[in-house]
Amino acid sequence: MRLTEFAELTDLEFGRRRADAMLNDHVLVELGGRTGAQAIEDGVDPREVWRALCREFDVPPERW
Template structure:
């Protein structure tokens, strides 16, 4: 997954005005207690981060 697809999914589920703020402030347990932005900055693959966001937000299986 490319970062552009990752951010498009984030925008779709959280709204373009809120997705970046959420990614910067929400600590995600599935990312070992990091935020999305921290995980991506530390080299975590976008696909791995998306799966953690998907689980955290309890999105439907079709969105995985």
């Protein structure tokens, strides 16, 4: 998944402000105790970050 697609999905699902806050502030245990932004910076595929966010925030699987 490209970062532009990831950004579009997070903005659509959570809204831009909430998505930005989630990526920078919310620690995802599933991603080694990193925020989504840290995980992407560390080279984690944005698709994995997207799925972790979806699981954490109970996004219905059909929207993953």
